[in-house]
Amino acid sequence: MSPARRQRESLRIRGHRPYPLPTGAWVGGQSWEHLLFAHWSVEPSSMERIVPVGLELDLFDGRAWLAIVPFRLLGLRPRLLPPVPTAFTFLETNVRTYVRRGGRSGVYFFSLDATSRLAVQGARTLFHLPYRHARGRVTWDAYTRYRMTRTDRAYPAASLDASYHIRGPAREPVAGSLEHFLVERYCLFADRRDGRIMRTDIHHRPWVIHDAEGELAHHGLIPPELAIDDPPLLHVAARQDVIFWRPVLA
Numbered sequence: 001m002s003p004a005r006r007q008r009e010s011l012r013i014r015g016h017r018p019y020p021l022p023t024g025a026w027v028g029g030q031s032w033e034h035l036l037f038a039h040w041s042v043e044p045s046s047m048e049r050i051v052p053v054g055l056e057l058d059l060f061d062g063r064a065w066l067a068i069v070p071f072r073l074l075g076l077r078p079r080l081l082p083p084v085p086t087a088f089t090f091l092e093t094n095v096r097t098y099v100r101r102g103g104r105s106g107v108y109f110f111s112l113d114a115t116s117r118l119a120v121q122g123a124r125t126l127f128h129l130p131y132r133h134a135r136g137r138v139t140w141d142a143y144t145r146y147r148m149t150r151t152d153r154a155y156p157a158a159s160l161d162a163s164y165h166i167r168g169p170a171r172e173p174v175a176g177s178l179e180h181f182l183v184e185r186y187c188l189f190a191d192r193r194d195g196r197i198m199r200t201d202i203h204h205r206p207w208v209i210h211d212a213e214g215e216l217a218h219h220g221l222i223p224p225e226l227a228i229d230d231p232p233l234l235h236v237a238a239r240q241d242v243i244f245w246r247p248v249l250a
Contacts, residue, residue, distance in 0.1 A: 013205050017186055019104060022201045026243040028078050033239050034144055035071040036164055037209070038216055038232040039182055042066050047097055050225050051108060052191040054250075058098040058105045060181045066228065067182070068221055069094050070146045070162060072138055076119065079243075090116035091136040093148045093160055095221050098181075099189055101197060101250050106187035110223055113150050113158065120152075127247055128190040128198050132158075143214070144236070150220070158221045164214025166236055172206050179235065183207045189250060199250035204242045212236040 014021055044057055047064040051057060057064050074089040094112045098105065113134035114120050120131040132155050136148035143165045150158040173179035187201045212234040222228055 014203070016184070016206045017203070018184075019186070021203060022245045024245065026079060026203070026245050028076070029241070029243045030076045031074050031239060031241045032237075033072045033074065034138060034140060034146075035069065035237040035240070036144070036146065036162060036212065036214075037183060037235040037237070038068045038162070039234075040066045040228050040230065040232050042097075042226055042228070046226050050110070050223050051097065051099060052197065053195075054191075054197045055099040055101055055108055055189055058100045058181075060178055065098055065182060066222065066226060067094075067096050068160065068216065068218060068232075069096065070138075070148065070160060073114075073119075090114055090119060091134070091138060091146070091148060093134070093136075093146075093221070095223075098185070101189060101199070104187055104199070104250075105185065106189050106199065107185050108189050111155075111158070111221065113148055113152075115148075127200055128192050129188075130190075156220050159217075159219045160221060161217040162214060164212050164216075164234060164236065166210040167213045168211040170208050170210055170238075172208055179209065183209060183235070183237075190247070197250040198247040200247045201245045202242055203244075204240050207237060207240065209235045209237045 042064045044064045047057055070093040073092050092114045095110045096107050099108045112131045115134055115136050120133050123129045123131045132150050133152040134148050134150045138146045143163050146162045148160045187199050190198045
């Protein structure tokens with residue numbers, strides 16, 4: 001099944017969403033492959049200092065969470081049009097936490113590093129997201145090995161070297177579990193330079209994840225205000241097909 005058909009089919013599966021689909025037509029689609037979710041529990045008081053005013057931390061058992069999420073993106077395209085040739089496939093690493101606004105829980109990104117210059121420029125302009133240019137490589141056999149180095153000189157140096165593999169069977173996270181809280185997110189928030197908060201809604205099928213084990217060496221990705229000492233909680237996912245809507249004022 002093609003990515004376009006998978007994305008159309010995902011619209012028929014919507015009962016897992018915590019709130020209804022947006023009104024109006026979605027504007028684009030993409031697919032994510034070979035995803036790693038590396039999560040750390042963080043003191044809310046530390047996270048509150050670096051999240052924009054207007055966003056409330058979304059907590060699980062009184063704790064905030066920080067994630068580094070590397071993956072391969074493919075099939076980026078506007079609706080009803082073929083994929084963008086120079087941004088069809090690239091690597092992305094995002095650093096994020098979980099927030100709430102207007103009764104909706106979503107994602108807030110501290111940074112996103114991508115190996116497509118066109119994708120970086122487009123996301124900065126259209127979605128107000130903190131993208132940076134990077135170079136990288138991913139290979140997979142028994143282990144997945146993901147390497148990324150930021151090349152955007154306008155921002156501090158950063159890199160990621162991750163090696164990981166699946167441990168355990170695939171499953172859909174159970175509603176109410178920590179895993180469900182961490183992965184099942186259907187919008188992202190961004191702060192504009194003028195201080196306004198924007199929301200971009202997305203849709204996809206429920207996540208199917210595995211537990212994972214591996215090693216991460218990261219430099220310059222985690223905000224310096226956060227103290228991260230413990231090993232991360234690791235999960236992997238093989239693929240997710242996603243559609244998204246235009247950003248709106250949150």
